[in-house]
Amino acid sequence: MELLIKSSLIIHIAAGVTALLVAPVAMAVKKGGRAHSRWGLIFFWAMTVIFVTALFLSTIKWIPFLLMIAVFSYYSVFSAYRWKFLKRLYNGKDKLRWFDWAALVINGLFNIAFMSWGLYLILNGSESAFPYLALGFGFFGFRISYGNYKLFTSPHESTTWFFEHLGGMVGGFIATLTAFSAQTMIFLPDFIQWAWPSMVGVPLISYWSRFYKKKFKTSTT
Numbered sequence: 001m002e003l004l005i006k007s008s009l010i011i012h013i014a015a016g017v018t019a020l021l022v023a024p025v026a027m028a029v030k031k032g033g034r035a036h037s038r039w040g041l042i043f044f045w046a047m048t049v050i051f052v053t054a055l056f057l058s059t060i061k062w063i064p065f066l067l068m069i070a071v072f073s074y075y076s077v078f079s080a081y082r083w084k085f086l087k088r089l090y091n092g093k094d095k096l097r098w099f100d101w102a103a104l105v106i107n108g109l110f111n112i113a114f115m116s117w118g119l120y121l122i123l124n125g126s127e128s129a130f131p132y133l134a135l136g137f138g139f140f141g142f143r144i145s146y147g148n149y150k151l152f153t154s155p156h157e158s159t160t161w162f163f164e165h166l167g168g169m170v171g172g173f174i175a176t177l178t179a180f181s182a183q184t185m186i187f188l189p190d191f192i193q194w195a196w197p198s199m200v201g202v203p204l205i206s207y208w209s210r211f212y213k214k215k216f217k218t219s220t221t
Contacts, residue, residue, distance in 0.1 A: 012053035019046040023173040047077045072141040073175035075107040080168025083161040090156050108145035114138035159216050174201035
């Protein structure tokens with residue numbers, strides 16, 4: 001068992017390094033081009049390996065923080081990846097698969113559990129940061145499931161898939177970078193360790209979203 005744990009940890013770290021290196025490349029190259037698809041696919045599979053190894057390590061060694069980040073970041077990336085195949089969901093030409101619904105429900109339930117656990121710990125006087133992280137990540141993780149539920153069951157615009165893909169991929173990268181920062185950048189103040197990836201990443205999502213909304217609007221006029 002010890003060998004399996006060490007091997008999983010090595011694979012987890014290698015996949016994490018890969019994801020952290022290729023994600024900026026995928027974001028930098030032209031969206032929709034061959035290079036973007038290639039680097040994005042490498043990022044997706046690296047995140048898949050991270051998720052599987054994190055599930056194993058977090059349960060066998062019971063590391064709640066790792067489990068929480070694994071679920072949050074992977075559903076963000078999985079959902080974003082699936083939207084590439086649901087571009088025409090808005091007009092019924094693309095169809096949802098059973099695993100789209102399964103992932104949505106599992107992610108939603110996990111994040112409800114994290115929020116409930118965080119609230120329970122706070123009400124019982126916990127002074128650690130984890131309960132507040134559980135509330136925060138749980139809330140935003142649940143919002144992703146709820147947002148997808150609305151899009152799965154209601155009409156939406158033809159460009160919706162693009163912004164869901166963009167936000168999910170970058171959001172998953174932000175979560176992964178946050179975990180990396182919290183574990184390695186201990187020379188930074190505690191708040192900055194957790195906050196800087198979002199302080200950089202969220203404005204980027206906002207900027208790209210505004211840029212492409214204007215671009216799509218111009219192309220249709």
